Amino acid sequence: MHLDPFELHRPETIAETLALAGRLAPAFDYLAGGTDLLPNYKMHLNVRPHLIALDRVSELQEYTLDRIGAMVRLADLDRDPEIGRHYPALxxxxxxxxxxxxxxxxxxxxxxxxxxxxxxxxxxxFWRASLGFCLKADGDRCHVVPQKEKCYATFSGDLAPSLMVLGASVEIAGPDGVRTIPLDAMYEADGDGIRRVRLRPGELVVAVHLPPAAQHLRSTYRKLRARPSYDFPELGVAVSLRRDGDRLAALDVAVGGLETYPRRFPAITEPALGQGLDPERIGALAQAIQAAVRPVHNTAYPPDYRKRMTGVFVRRALTDLWDRRGAS
Ligand SMILES: Cc1cc2nc3c(=O)[nH]c(=O)nc-3n(C[C@H](O)[C@H](O)[C@H](O)COP(=O)(O)OP(=O)(O)OC[C@H]3O[C@@H](n4cnc5c(N)ncnc54)[C@H](O)[C@@H]3O)c2cc1C
Ligand code: SF4
Structure with a gap:
């Protein structure tokens, strides 16, 4: 495997970045840490001739507890004890x-x-060529669900579900200015499964915003994967809640690693507000979320197992958070 040649651009401000993007679109990708993009390029997956590196754009590196720049490294969050104290799920x-x-x-x-x-x-x-490629890159059919003209590739990022249950929104800059939208609204829930986010051409993710209320939530993130030292999620479950005496004052559940986008379940969680959580209600919530998810067979573990584990993880997370002491 090798990297094909590309032209690297290294702007220093958001304004310069957007100007370059306007000139090069659609023949470019943004390059952040490169840990996902460059391995994909080495496998000749949807390679573009221009890369706009973001590492010199200092505005993207700004970091406070309520606004985390897009270029903040995961290791910086990992070693910050304030993140653990205020946002356990994250x-x-x-x-x-x-x-x-x-x-x-x-x-x-x-x-x-x-x-x-x-x-x-x-x-x-070469592996993909031997099968005639697929809809997501270079081909015209799906090997997972051949009857449909849609891609079912799985969203496998860990941060999105954990940030969603904390009420995060995302700041996006583009040719038409800056907009801030709820994080879950950034993901494409319908459509062909190939276009994975609702970003307009050239748009740049600038930062994630967390509301003050996020610091008063009990929260957790549970991950299922083959090798705990290394692998992408086969399932990621994030849960947050706020307890007001014996009643639920806030509840949110989000999952990743199952479908083409990370997903919340407001229609299931909102009716539970104002009530208490006993084992029966916890079981019913977990069962409803398990029933709602639709994994397909395109990752290491079978879909039935990932679906059943969704219910198990939701039940365990709700039980732990409801009983957790010393939190609101
Ligand atoms: C061995 C291995 C194991 C991994 N395990 C996991 C795992 O367990 N969980 C997990 O979540 N991920 C995992 N990953 C994937 C990846 O490393 C992480 O998701 C990482 O956070 C990607 O960040 P990056 O900065 O390297 O992104 P890049 O590879 O630079 O970019 C990823 C994509 O985002 C776009 N992009 C980046 N920044 C912006 C921006 N500001 N605005 C607009 N577009 C942008 C790029 O154009 C590209 O399409 C793994 C990767 C490897 C190599
Ligand atoms: S689900 Fe897999 S095989 Fe089907 S189009 Fe998407 S990436 Fe290709």
């Missing part, structure tokens, strides 16, 4: 991403925009 998610080496280069923005994954996609060019 700390648990970051700590479980890849290896220390990958976390030293990998960034928050890159993790939120990590390419979706599939057995038939994350393979060398």
């Amino acid at each position: 700390a648990e998610a970051v700590h479980g991403i890849a290896t220390p080496l990958v976390r030293a280069s990998g960034t928050v923005g890159g993790n939120l925009l990590v390419e979706t994954r599939c057995f038939f996609f994350n393979q060398s060019y």
